[in-house]
Amino acid sequence: AQTIHQWPVAEIKAVGSPLSLGCTIKGKSSPNLYWYWQATGGTLQQLFYSITVGQVESVVQLNLSASRPKDDQFILSTEKLLLSHSGFYLCAWSLGGNYAEQFFGPGTRLTVL
Amino acid sequence: QQQVRQSPQSLTVWEGETAILNCSYENSAFDYFPWYQQFPGEGPALLIAIRSVSDKKEDGGFTIFFNKREKNLSLHIKDSQPGDSATYFCAASDDYGGSGNKLIFGTGTLLSVKP
Numbered sequence: 001a002q003t004i005h006q007w008p009v010a011e012i013k014a015v016g017s018p019l020s021l022g023c024t025i026k027g028k029s030s031p032n033l034y035w036y037w038q039a040t041g042g043t044l045q046q047l048f049y050s051i052t053v054g055q056v057e058s059v060v061q062l063n064l065s066a067s068r069p070k071d072d073q074f075i076l077s078t079e080k081l082l083l084s085h086s087g088f089y090l091c092a093w094s095l096g097g098n099y100a101e102q103f104f105g106p107g108t109r110l111t112v113l
Numbered sequence: 114q115q116q117v118r119q120s121p122q123s124l125t126v127w128e129g130e131t132a133i134l135n136c137s138y139e140n141s142a143f144d145y146f147p148w149y150q151q152f153p154g155e156g157p158a159l160l161i162a163i164r165s166v167s168d169k170k171e172d173g174g175f176t177i178f179f180n181k182r183e184k185n186l187s188l189h190i191k192d193s194q195p196g197d198s199a200t201y202f203c204a205a206s207d208d209y210g211g212s213g214n215k216l217i218f219g220t221g222t223l224l225s226v227k228p
Contacts, residue, residue, distance in 0.1 A: 032214060044157065044202065044218040059215065090156050100145050100206055100214050104156035 002027035004105040006091050012111045013081050021076040021108050023091030031093040033074040034102060035066055038088040050074060051096060086112045116140055117205050119219035127227050132193045134222045136203030137185040143205040147216070148177065148188050151200045160201070161188070193226040200224070 005024045013019060025031050035047040048066035050056045056066045063082060067075045074091055091105040118137045126132045136146070144165040149157035163170040163177045163186065170177045174191040190197055203219040 034214075043220050044204075044216075046215055046217075049214070092156075094214055101147065101159055101162065102214065102216060103159060104149075107154075107156045109154075 002093075002103075004091060004093060004103065006089075006105040006108050008108060009106075010109040010111075012113065015083055015112055016080050019076075019078050019081050019085070019110070021089055021110070023074040023076075023105055025072045025074075025093050028072075028093065028095070030071055030096060032096055033068060034092040034094075035074065035076050036090040036092060036104075037062065038090060038107075040087065042087075044090065048076070081112045083112050086110055116217050117203060117219040119201075119203050119222050121222060122220070123223040123225070125225045125227060126193050128194060130193055130226075132190040132197070132224055132226070134188045134190070134201050134203070134224070135185065136187065136219055137183075138205050139184065140205070140207060141184065142207035143217075145206045146177070146179065146186055147204050148175075149202045149204065149218075151202065151221075157202060190224070193224075195226045195228050198224055198226045 003026045007022045032051050034049045036044045037047055038044045046059045048056055048058055050068040053068050053071050056068055064078045089108045092102045094102045116139050120135045147162035148160045150160045151157040161172045161175045163179050165181055168179050176189040179186040200221045200223050202221045204216045206216050
């Protein structure tokens with residue numbers, strides 16, 4: 001069975017500090033991977049997606065970047081956090097091809113002070 | 114511009130009643146519509162989904178009714194239980210089977226089921 005793990009579970013960071021969030025998928029080879037951001041009480045906004053190692057497409061510019069260093073790993077990062085980066089970050093996966101169902105991880109709660 | 118709209122913003126029903134959550138969209142090219150259930154502090158879980166070639170989809174106590182002409186759909190939760198209390202998101206995609214599978218989410222409906 002496939003499992004999706006996100007780390008850390010929660011993070012409290014200062015404005016201007018760097019950030020790195022991670023996501024690992026086990027049990028599926030070559031999945032499509034996605035990063036989403038959700039404001040408290042708000043909707044989900046897709047940030048990035050990747051269909052293969054080394055390839056990442058940006059959907060929304062939020063002074064964040066993403067990388068896919070391995071088939072099962074997706075990293076979200078920034079060198080300088082803003083207050084507006086606070087929220088809930090969710091990683092999701094889907095099969096490639098004609099499978100659109102996306103499955104979400106448990107999320108990382110980020111608070112920027 | 115909100116491409117996917119949900120109503121009501123919040124809904125309270127009694128245990129055993131059918132909860133009806135509504136969703137409408139603007140882009141006629143949308144062809145895949147999943148519904149997600151999210152509990153506080155957790156990631157959303159895929160509940161049920163429908164493609165635009167169908168007008169109804171059932172799975173357990175959950176039913177989607179889809180009206181392509183009117184560009185709206187609804188999720189019916191039959192025999193609601195307190196454990197169904199959560200936020201429900203409608204989403205849409207016009208990229209089914211494409212390389213990005215971009216999902217656009219609605220603003221959500223907070224469902225509360227009272228015992």
